[in-house]
Amino acid sequence: MGCWTPSSDFGHLKAHSRVSVLFTMILIITFLFYCLSGYCESVQLYTLQSFRSKLLPVEEAQATLQPHAHRNGSVSRELSDQEEKRQEGFGYDSHSNLSVSNNFGTKEFPQAIIIGVKKGGTRALLEFLRVHPDVRAVGAEPHFFDRFYQRGLHWYRNLMPRSLEGQITMEKTPSYFITPEAPSRVSSMSPSTRLIVVVRDPVTRAVSDYTQTLSKNPSLPSFQSLVFRNGSGAVVDPSWSAVRIGIYVKHLERWLRFFPLEQMLFVSGERLVSDPAGEMARVQDFLGLKRVVGEKHFYFNQTKGFPCLKKPEGSSHPRCLGKSKGRAHPQIQEDVLQRLRDFYRPFNRKFYQMTGQDFGWD
Numbered sequence: 372m373g374c375w376t377p378s379s380d381f382g383h384l385k386a387h388s389r390v391s392v393l394f395t396m397i398l399i400i401t402f403l404f405y406c407l408s409g410y411c412e413s414v415q416l417y418t419l420q421s422f423r424s425k426l427l428p429v430e431e432a433q434a435t436l437q438p439h440a441h442r443n444g445s446v447s448r449e450l451s452d453q454e455e456k457r458q459e460g461f462g463y464d465s466h467s468n469l470s471v472s473n474n475f476g477t478k479e480f481p482q483a484i485i486i487g488v489k490k491g492g493t494r495a496l497l498e499f500l501r502v503h504p505d506v507r508a509v510g511a512e513p514h515f516f517d518r519f520y521q522r523g524l525h526w527y528r529n530l531m532p533r534s535l536e537g538q539i540t541m542e543k544t545p546s547y548f549i550t551p552e553a554p555s556r557v558s559s560m561s562p563s564t565r566l567i568v569v570v571r572d573p574v575t576r577a578v579s580d581y582t583q584t585l586s587k588n589p590s591l592p593s594f595q596s597l598v599f600r601n602g603s604g605a606v607v608d609p610s611w612s613a614v615r616i617g618i619y620v621k622h623l624e625r626w627l628r629f630f631p632l633e634q635m636l637f638v639s640g641e642r643l644v645s646d647p648a649g650e651m652a653r654v655q656d657f658l659g660l661k662r663v664v665g666e667k668h669f670y671f672n673q674t675k676g677f678p679c680l681k682k683p684e685g686s687s688h689p690r691c692l693g694k695s696k697g698r699a700h701p702q703i704q705e706d707v708l709q710r711l712r713d714f715y716r717p718f719n720r721k722f723y724q725m726t727g728q729d730f731g732w733d
């Protein structure tokens with residue numbers, strides 16, 4: 372009765388410690404579950420990073436972290452034109468799954484850029500590369516080195532997704548290849564930037580370019596009336612951009628004033644369709660990446676008529692590019708195409724010589 376008894380207090384203490392043991396076990400089990408579901412890496416990274424960032428500058432702290440992130444561009448069906456536009460608009464990142472890289476790491480200048488060519492297959496290449504866990508790429512075309520250079524490098528870097536040590540940052544803007552100022556500008560950002568050019572038969576490329584313009588402006592004059600000088604019906608007009616872009620050797624000469632050939636990779640737009648895994652092996656080697664993206668990532672979609680991504684990382688749904696990629700081309704008269712082929716032949720030959728690659732267009 373109101374008496375203090377040692378046994379009753381010990382009993383209370385025992386119950387207390389049982390609760391703490393139970394609580395500790397629950398914590399450990401929860402943590403283990405957390406780790407098994409892959410989140411504990413981010414906890415470790417976060418702790419490590421926030422700790423280090425107190426001691427080191429951000430870049431140095433980031434350089435000490437190991438990459439574990441697997442990202443994916445998970446769109447489980449063919450994108451509509453509108454969706455694709457949105458995806459290509461600034462600020463939209465198709466990597467919508469939870470990922471360490473989306474929230475950690477730092478924004479870096481791209482170490483590699485797909486600089487061209489328009490209608491060569493640049494979107495396909497970028498989307499295939501994004502499957503790689505060590506590639507972080509901006510989905511939109513930044514157009515920094517041609518249109519928005521005045522906005523400054525800080526603006527440009529800010530567009531980039533965050534990356535961790537071991538990951539490379541990339542972007543694609545196909546118009547860089549034909550922009551006279553682009554080579555010096557890219558070089559002044561970093562002379563060690565690796566450059567990728569997806570090239571495609573310039574005749575097909577011109578038709579593809581025309582098809583795209585026609586889709587936006589149905590009252591566009593015929594291909595034939597635009598391709599020849601003053602409607603001459605004979606002399607190809609190189610001032611028409613659809614023709615000019617395909618004189619690859621002219622544009623390449625400008626890049627070679629600022630970058631050695633070894634820093635450039637020429638991807639065959641045709642092989643990117645007929646043998647995506649083979650072409651991706653070359654690209655991954657060039658970028659110093661492990662060959663992760665390969666045969667198992669692709670299947671040939673008969674309806675689309677193009678290779679599509681079978682199973683992007685973290686998604687079980689196949690994925691093709693949108694409707695604006697792989698459009699049906701209008702029928703062009705054979706003699707018109709032949710004249711265009713004849714026009715490009717000498718330029719193509721010189722291009723093969725300079726790059727040391729025969730693309731087989733002639």
Ligand SMILES: Nc1ncnc2c1ncn2[C@@H]1O[C@H](COP(=O)(O)OS(=O)(=O)O)[C@@H](OP(=O)(O)O)[C@H]1O
Pocket residue numbers: 488489490491492493494495545578579580582640643644677678679692695696697698
């Ligand atoms: N896998 C896959 N799926 C769909 N389309 C593919 C693919 N690989 C290459 N291509 C070819 O890419 C052409 C479009 O090139 P780009 O992406 O460089 O165009 S753009 O400059 O960004 O507008 C596009 O040109 P068109 O066929 O004229 O539409 C395609 O031929």
